[in-house]
Amino acid sequence: MKAYLKFDYTILTKKIVEEKLAALNLKFSVIGFGEIELQDTISNEKLELITTALSEYGIEIIENQKSILIQKIKDTITEMVNSEEPLSVKSSVYLTEKLNHSYGYLSNLFSEVTYTSIENFIMIQKIELAKNLILNNQLTLTEIAYQLNYSSVAHLSTQFKKITGITPSAFQRIIAKRRVQSLKN
Template sequence: MKAFIKFDINIVTKKLLEDLLKPFNIKFRVIGFGEIEFLENVSQPKIDEITSILNEYGIEIIENQKSILVQKIKDTITEMVNSEEPLSVKSSVYLADKLNHSYGYLSNLFSEVTYTSIENYIIIQKIELAKNLIINNQLTLTEIAFKLNYSSVAHLSTQFKNITGITPSAFQRILMKRREMSIKNL
């Protein structure tokens, strides 16, 4: 039996960090998405131990300033793409305002560190969300295009195909066939 789950990544991450850091008896607070502050001095051996445990869950402690800002850019994009409310400003303006840097600086830094553009990263995140929305089968393609701030279903379909190699409609058909096959196999 398959079950589709919906979760808030912020809540999951906060709870996971709390559970993983509790045994260390270190006071800390979660400042925001992807950012915590230790409220006491932590020895390097303890930091190494914490880093090792967090790495098992795909969580990485970032110390390099450029990498920290790039992670903040990624987190802000994730927050922006997953927002329930559509953006009323361009993503470049949103990122610059949210991160207090010029978009040109953010864009150059992001490309330097990740070897891809912010625009491409946004598209990838939007297509991942579109795939999840299609999988959850709650919205039509028109509603998904609107939710993700696309001008049309055709625009969504073009970007979806560029990233995945298939159209959203083909993706839906594949899912339906898989669901039918899994029901038959029960």
């Protein structure tokens, strides 16, 4: 039997970090998504233990200031895309307000370090969420387009095809076909 799971990356990551740090008897507080504050000064050996414990889950500690800001941009975009309510402001305004830097600076830095634009990263995140929403089979394409702040299903379909090579409808048919096949097996 196959089971389809829905999970929140933010909650999952926070839980893993909290459990691993607690297991190492560290006093800490969670400041925000992807940001913690250790209450005590830690030795290099303890830092290595933390790094090892988190790395098995693909979580790493960032120390370079540019890398920290890039991660904050990615985290803010992920938070923005996964928000239950559509944004009432443009993504550039949202990022500027959340990160206290001009959008021009954020955009140039992001492109310089990641070799892609913020807009492209947002589009990729939205399409990944759209794929998950289609897999969960609970929303129509119109509802998905609205939730992801697209002006129409056609706009969603255009970007979906640009990223995946197929339309959302074709993706739905493939998923439905696979589900039928798995039920037969």
